Amino acid sequence: MKLKVLIPTEVLIDREVTKVIAEAENGHFCLLPHHIDFVTALVPGILSFSTTTATEIFVAVDEGILVKCNRQVFVSTRNAIEGNSLETLKQTVAEQFQILDEKEKLTRSALAKFEASMMRRFKELGHG
Numbered sequence: 001m002k003l004k005v006l007i008p009t010e011v012l013i014d015r016e017v018t019k020v021i022a023e024a025e026n027g028h029f030c031l032l033p034h035h036i037d038f039v040t041a042l043v044p045g046i047l048s049f050s051t052t053t054a055t056e057i058f059v060a061v062d063e064g065i066l067v068k069c070n071r072q073v074f075v076s077t078r079n080a081i082e083g084n085s086l087e088t089l090k091q092t093v094a095e096q097f098q099i100l101d102e103k104e105k106l107t108r109s110a111l112a113k114f115e116a117s118m119m120r121r122f123k124e125l126g127h128g
Helices: 086-127
Strands: 003-008 010-024 028-029 038-042 043-051 057-062 064-069 074-076 080-083
Touching: 003 038, 003 080, 010 038, 010 057, 010 074, 010 080, 080 086
Parallel strands: 003 074
Antiparallel strands: 003 010, 010 028, 010 043, 038 064, 043 057, 057 080, 064 074
């Protein structure tokens, strides 16, 4: 099967695989090459796949959509991080959340300053 994991900015994974394991709202499932065509909504969690060399690779995914059509498996998600082991993936995800949290704080601060500036300008217009 051909697995493609798509995030908004790039194709994160484009590989031949022998098996895909993911999680939907009703639990984990496994897709093999002769599995029927399938569409499901994914929940945030770990997607894993086996390569043609029997290597297991893990991907932390945000919620998204998985589509299996013939021998193609497409996963579309907002965020995904690939790792060779669960331990390194856990550390990478924690670091990424830290970065996102810092960016969110900076964004909120900039938005608050913008709102305060707009309110001052509206107040000045009302008195002018």
